Amino acid sequence: MNLMISSVISSFKRFILAKILAIVLGIVIIFGIMIHLIEPETFPTIFEGIWWAIVTAATVGYGDYAPASFVGRIVGILLIFLGVGLLTRFFAAISTTSFVTQNAYIEGTSTFTGKKHIIIVGWNERVRETISLLHTSGSIIDIILIDETLEKNPNPENHFHFIKGNPTHDATLQQANVKHAEMVLITADQSKDEVQADMITILTLLAIKGLNPTIYSIVEILTTHQVNNAKRGGADEIIQTNRVSSLVMVNSLLSHGVSDALLAMLVDLKGCKLQFIEANLDLIGMSFQKTSETILAKGNILIGIKRVGEIIINPPLSLEIRKHDELLIIKK
Known part of the structure; x- marks a missing residue:
């Protein structure tokens, strides 16, 4: 419901902006034609009349054209009053729309309309590094971050679209345009205990697969006994974070310096x-x-x-x- 209301409001604002612009252009053209008909000697063509109307409405006043007759000057006065009001409202509407759009982007309330993008669920240091590495690898694919706990986009300069909401809810996933997404990465919520975090991950996976069965899904699972449930939920790849960490630790204990070598190899293999x-x-x-x-x-x-x-x-x-x-x- 919130997504539908937000979409209606956004469409209404665009309609108002287009309507004001159309009114401004209409008035400029009408007054340009009027001044040409009233003073054809001063304004020999309709184009020159429209040029004068634009300059007058914008209160620029170059002085290259000016009505000489009483009626022409009355028309000019009316145009100035109309121009100041309408143009001020037009630019105010543009500023308001830009401000609202920027705020929606930062606060995570704007809807993503692109296609073939990557959705990442959950924000943590691993995700921050993942997004950074994706950008440095030269990837130009759009990244959508979904997180319920963040109050605003954690890094708006890093060029990813933030959506604030519960990733198990259809409205949030539709806001991320999940039906046209290419891949999804679901990370474990480390603020929860491992069992609960895995349950939320699998529930999120089921919600996403329900809306887009063909999306390539990568999920982070913390407990071994939930791996099969993630497979049943349709996960294409499962990252067992705890198991990976344990293997690195064992190799470091048995052969010193292996962790550095593994990290260097993985960094080199990115992209x-x-x-x-x-x-x-x-x-x-x-x-x-x-x-x-x-x-x-x-x-x-x-x-x-x-x-x-x-x-x-x-x-x-x-x-x-x-x-x-x-x-x-x-x-x-």
Whole structure:
């Protein structure tokens, strides 16, 4: 309901602005024609009459044209009074509309109308870094941030659209134009305990998939036993934050300095350098070693394969590539 009211108000403001502009243009044209008909010697063409009307209504007063007759001067006086009032109202309407639009953008009440955008649910330091890295990677895709706790756009200079609202509500998702979104990233709410945070994440996922079943969804899950529920909810990718952190910690304990190396590798791989590609017909039946050499000759590095949903990193060199295998490569 709030979304519908906001849309109606926005449309009404645009209508009022267009109406005032049309009235101003109409008055300028009418007075331009009138002064040409009253004083054809002073204003030999309609265009010159309209030029005088514009200059007079705007109270600029260049003095290149001026009515000489009594009637012409009366027309000029009327135009000045009308011009001051209408133009003042017109520019005031523009200023008000710009102010309201800017406030709506900052406060998260404006509706996004673009398509093929990314929706990110939840605001935290990870999201701040994610958006920053997306921008530095050269991505030009629109980013929409949905968060219920923020009072205003946390970083309006970073060029992302903020929407304040509950991401499990249809009105909020429609405000983000979820039906035309390409991807969604749902982050865990760290202000809640892990079980509750996962429940909210899955509920948000279900709400989004209900409105856009084809959207590519990436969700952050904190507890292992909720992973299957996220899959049942339609998650295309699941990021198990706690598991990832634990693996980094274990590797750091067993081999000092690994965390720095992993971070450096991940930073270097930003911007789609780590990709899955489908094995083409030329590679089917070839060993992993031979496939690796073929891909390396093109400047890319083969590090694993994805087979029937299972990812195998650094498999045996003799492993044969099969049809429908996906190759995990680092692009040059």
